Amino acid sequence: MKTAPQNSPIVGVVRLPHSNGLDLPAYETAGAAGMDLRAAVPEDRPLLILPGKRALVPTGLILEIPEGFEGQIRPRSGLAFKHGITCLNTPGTIDSDYRGEVKVLLVNLGDEDFVVTRAMRIAQIVFAPVTRAAIEERSLAGSTERGAGGFGSTGSA
Numbered sequence: 001m002k003t004a005p006q007n008s009p010i011v012g013v014v015r016l017p018h019s020n021g022l023d024l025p026a027y028e029t030a031g032a033a034g035m036d037l038r039a040a041v042p043e044d045r046p047l048l049i050l051p052g053k054r055a056l057v058p059t060g061l062i063l064e065i066p067e068g069f070e071g072q073i074r075p076r077s078g079l080a081f082k083h084g085i086t087c088l089n090t091p092g093t094i095d096s097d098y099r100g101e102v103k104v105l106l107v108n109l110g111d112e113d114f115v116v117t118r119a120m121r122i123a124q125i126v127f128a129p130v131t132r133a134a135i136e137e138r139s140l141a142g143s144t145e146r147g148a149g150g151f152g153s154t155g156s157a
């Protein structure tokens with residue numbers, strides 16, 4: 001089953017010309033959390049990412065995410081495991097009011113050159129509800145058992 005349940009939020013997709021011919025994001029399996037995103041680089045101009053370098057990869061897509069949701073751009077574990085390719089800013093945040101092209105910031109943490117070819121599945125996007133909080137300034141923080149302890153204060157084992 002590649003379709004979503006009936007009550008799922010509807011995300012609009014607008015294609016930019018350079019995504020013509022590419023599959024739209026879709027869940028690959030019935031229980032997949034993320035939809036894979038494809039690289040909209042030109043067929044005849046693949047993108048080379050040298051070891052230690054980063055690149056902003058176009059998807060050719062504008063998303064219209066409903067208010068109250070966000071898109072999280074996450075790495076694909078296969079690319080990370082096999083090639084050391086991950087998203088530098090993971091999880092990348094796609095705001096519901098963003099109307100620019102979704103881009104994926106890849107970094108090559110491996111030892112070898114990595115070539116991004118057209119239609120390659122480079123990352124995945126997870127849609128998630130967002131809670132927007134209100135900030136209230138206070139003069140003192142209430143006391144807790146943890147207090148100011150952090151960064152390993154409870155021990156390492």
Ligand SMILES: O=c1ccn([C@H]2C[C@H](O)[C@@H](COP(=O)(O)OP(=O)(O)OP(=O)(O)O)O2)c(=O)[nH]1
Pocket residue numbers: 073089092093094095096098101102103104105
């Ligand atoms: O991996 C990403 C992360 C962000 N964006 C787009 C969508 C997002 O809504 C916008 C802003 O992202 P973010 O808030 O993370 O970046 P910023 O550095 O704070 O930029 P801005 O000042 O535009 O908010 O950039 C992407 O296309 N890919």
Ligand SMILES: [Mg+2]
Pocket residue numbers: none
């Ligand atoms: Mg921002």
